[in-house]
Amino acid sequence: MSHDPWVWIGAFLTIGILSFLYKENPFYRFCEHLFVGVANGYAIAVTWHLILTPRLIMPLQGGNYLVLIPMIIGLFYFCRFIPKLSWLVRIPIAVALGFSSGVSIPAIIQADVIKQIQGTVVYPHLFANWQQGLWAILIFIGVLATIFFFFFSREHKGILKPVSYVGIIFIMVGFGASFGYTVMARLSLLIGRLQFLFGTWLGLIK
Amino acid sequence: MKFWEYLLKIDRRIVFLLVGLSVLIPLIFPFRIKTNVMPYTQKLFDVIEEIDPEAQGILISADYDPQTMPELHPMFIALLRHAFARKIPVLVMTSYIQGPGLAKQGLDQVTKEFNSQAMTNADSLIYGRDYVFLGFPPLWLAAVLRMGSDISQAFPADYYKNRTASLEMMKKIKNYNDIGIIVSIAGSAIPQSWVVYANTRFGVKVGSGATAVTAPDFYPFLQTGQMSGMIAGLKGASEYEYLVHTKYNLTGPTPATKGMSSQSIAHLTILILVVIGNIGYFATRRTRES
Numbered sequence: 001m002s003h004d005p006w007v008w009i010g011a012f013l014t015i016g017i018l019s020f021l022y023k024e025n026p027f028y029r030f031c032e033h034l035f036v037g038v039a040n041g042y043a044i045a046v047t048w049h050l051i052l053t054p055r056l057i058m059p060l061q062g063g064n065y066l067v068l069i070p071m072i073i074g075l076f077y078f079c080r081f082i083p084k085l086s087w088l089v090r091i092p093i094a095v096a097l098g099f100s101s102g103v104s105i106p107a108i109i110q111a112d113v114i115k116q117i118q119g120t121v122v123y124p125h126l127f128a129n130w131q132q133g134l135w136a137i138l139i140f141i142g143v144l145a146t147i148f149f150f151f152f153s154r155e156h157k158g159i160l161k162p163v164s165y166v167g168i169i170f171i172m173v174g175f176g177a178s179f180g181y182t183v184m185a186r187l188s189l190l191i192g193r194l195q196f197l198f199g200t201w202l203g204l205i206k
Numbered sequence: 207m208k209f210w211e212y213l214l215k216i217d218r219r220i221v222f223l224l225v226g227l228s229v230l231i232p233l234i235f236p237f238r239i240k241t242n243v244m245p246y247t248q249k250l251f252d253v254i255e256e257i258d259p260e261a262q263g264i265l266i267s268a269d270y271d272p273q274t275m276p277e278l279h280p281m282f283i284a285l286l287r288h289a290f291a292r293k294i295p296v297l298v299m300t301s302y303i304q305g306p307g308l309a310k311q312g313l314d315q316v317t318k319e320f321n322s323q324a325m326t327n328a329d330s331l332i333y334g335r336d337y338v339f340l341g342f343p344p345l346w347l348a349a350v351l352r353m354g355s356d357i358s359q360a361f362p363a364d365y366y367k368n369r370t371a372s373l374e375m376m377k378k379i380k381n382y383n384d385i386g387i388i389v390s391i392a393g394s395a396i397p398q399s400w401v402v403y404a405n406t407r408f409g410v411k412v413g414s415g416a417t418a419v420t421a422p423d424f425y426p427f428l429q430t431g432q433m434s435g436m437i438a439g440l441k442g443a444s445e446y447e448y449l450v451h452t453k454y455n456l457t458g459p460t461p462a463t464k465g466m467s468s469q470s471i472a473h474l475t476i477l478i479l480v481v482i483g484n485i486g487y488f489a490t491r492r493t494r495e496s
Contacts, residue, residue, distance in 0.1 A: 021222045043303045050306060051344040054363035103347060103403070111406040111432065119430030139429070178422050181439065185277060185418035187472045188440035190229050191465040192276020198233060205233050205464075 001203050011201040014193055142170040210486040211493075221479060228475040232467035239466050241448040246428055250389070250413045250435025251449045254288055257386035263295035263379045267390045267400070268312070271304035274393030274417050279312060280443040280462035281391050281415035284450050286316040290331055291454040294386070295375050297357070299340040299349075301396055306342050306365060313339060319458045333366075334373040341365035347403065354382050354408045382410040387434060391415035397424060401432045415442070440465055 002008065016031035059067045073095060079088040120143045127133035148160060149167030156164045199205035243251075257264060266285055270278040289296045300309050317331045324330040331337060340361040343349035352360035357380065358371035370376055378384065388404055390397040390412065397414035405412045411434040414424055418439030427433040437446050443462035450456060 022219060039304065042307075046303050046306060046342065050342045050365070054367055055344060058363065058367075100347060103351065107402045107406055111402040115406070115430050115432055116426055119426065174422070178419075181418040181421055183473070183476055184439050184441065184469065187225075187229065187469055187476075188277045188418065188465065189274075190226070190472075191233070191440065191468050192461075194226075194230055194233055194468075195276070195461060195465065198230065 002201050007201050011197055014197060141166065146170050210489040213482055214486045214490060224475055225472055228472045229468045232471045236464060236467045239470060241445055243445045243449060244442065246436040247442050247445040250437060251446065253387050253411060253413065253434045257294055259292055259294045262384055262386035263297055264289050265297045265299065265385050265388045267388060268298060268300045268305050268309035269302055269390050269392035269396040270308065271302050272308065275308060277417045277440050277443065278391050278393060278415060279308060281437045281446060282312045283316055284443060284446040285389055286312060287456055287458065288450045290316060290320050291450065291456065295379060296337040297340060297379065298337065300342050301346045303342060310339065310365065313337065335375055338373055338375050339365040350403045356381055382408045385410055387411040387413055389413040389415060393417040393420060395420065395423065398427065401427050405432055440469060
């Protein structure tokens with residue numbers, strides 16, 4: 001059994017959160033509120049030590065007064081609390097949006113659209129290996145059928161009906177795979193907590 | 207019929223108890239399971255194997271927080287062990303504000319493991335010479351783009367507030383040209399963003415360590431080659447532990463591998479519960495309809 005007080009605190013908080021599985025109770029709510037408070041406090045401390053100190057305070061101490069410009073723009077966020085000056089909050093939002101949109105739009109079109117379309121195209125060289133060729137055809141059919149399923153401008157009649165039905169099959173297979181992976185993920189988290197409780201804390205797991 | 211009706215109305219707490227026991231019992235009494243390495247885990251391992259330690263380093267981005275730690279932390283540890291075993295210079299950063307503490311904990315653990323077995327100064331892992339912890343950048347996107355031209359400008363100071371440019375390793379590793387692969391370990395869509403901004407724009411290889419929940423989202427990027435490999439979930443972490451420990455004969459703890467017997471039994475339990483639930487549903491459907 002561990003002699004580290006922090007391990008004991010961690011164990012009791014873990015049990016408190018897991019107690020929700022039985023039913024909601026004050027011990028669970030205490031742990032939940034404590035988690036939110038600690039997470040926010042930690043975030044503030046990290047922001048101070050890893051962002052404000054090295055990127056604002058240290059440069060200012062070194063005589064780099066250019067950092068005052070982003071600092072002032074950032075401070076405009078707090079104008080939201082002053083009704084007469086609340087319009088100033090639009091400036092930092094505009095800077096952030098303008099930068100992010102300018103950088104993201106071409107990059108996302110290239111990576112998420114063009115490259116993905118290229119990946120769906122069936123090239124002759126893919127058939128050098130029959131398995132690879134089969135998967136390429138399957139992906140091609142899957143993408144087309146799924147897109148057809150989400151084509152709502154026309155009623156799914158005639159040729160659209162069987163194609164969209166194939167699309168549903170692909171979507172369902174996708175949901176099934178995602179659900180399977182989700183079960184695996186949640187169990188992994190439980191394994192991690194039980195390893196902590198029965199290993200690190202109680203010492204029952206070697 | 208009543209039996210099936212009883213099964214359908216079973217208290218959820220009994221299901222929780224069954225799943226809990228199916229996880230706990232194999233943890234206390236583990237049994238060995240053969241590790242089958244998935245192709246994308248092997249691919250990531252092979253890409254890191256191909257890195258020339260004299261020419262390039264590896265950037266591991268610990269983009270996770272305590273919520274996904276059981277799945278992702280073993281991947282981080284296994285990747286660090288792999289890189290250090292090959293003497294590849296390691297850069298670590300994080301895009302989650304709760305990540306620096308976890309990344310530091312992992313770095314401390316693995317460097318301690320290696321340094322406890324080091325015989326000479328050359329064998330030891332020394333901060334600034336063999337690895338650098340860059341910390342958390344305030345605006346992730348700006349940092350990622352800036353790293354394409356100069357990592358030291360994107361991170362003027364490291365986690366310990368040293369001037370990044372003054373560190374010995376950073377004289378050799380200037381930008382993405384000097385990075386063999388970026389591996390983003392995340393429980394979110396961050397690896398996809400690494401593909402969009404680092405791979406597409408700068409051509410640097412990107413791999414991912416993903417939680418099982420997010421792993422399906424990355425298969426399209428693996429299929430197109432935009433992502434160079436993936437460790438998926440605790441199972442993927444156990445595969446990577448197996449690959450690294452087998453090749454380099456390492457002896458550190460392997461929590462992911464130890465969790466596999468629990469995972470298998472718990473999956474079996476859930477499969478049985480799903481089958482029973484479905485049989486019960488169809489067996490009682492006619493009664494309910496009438």
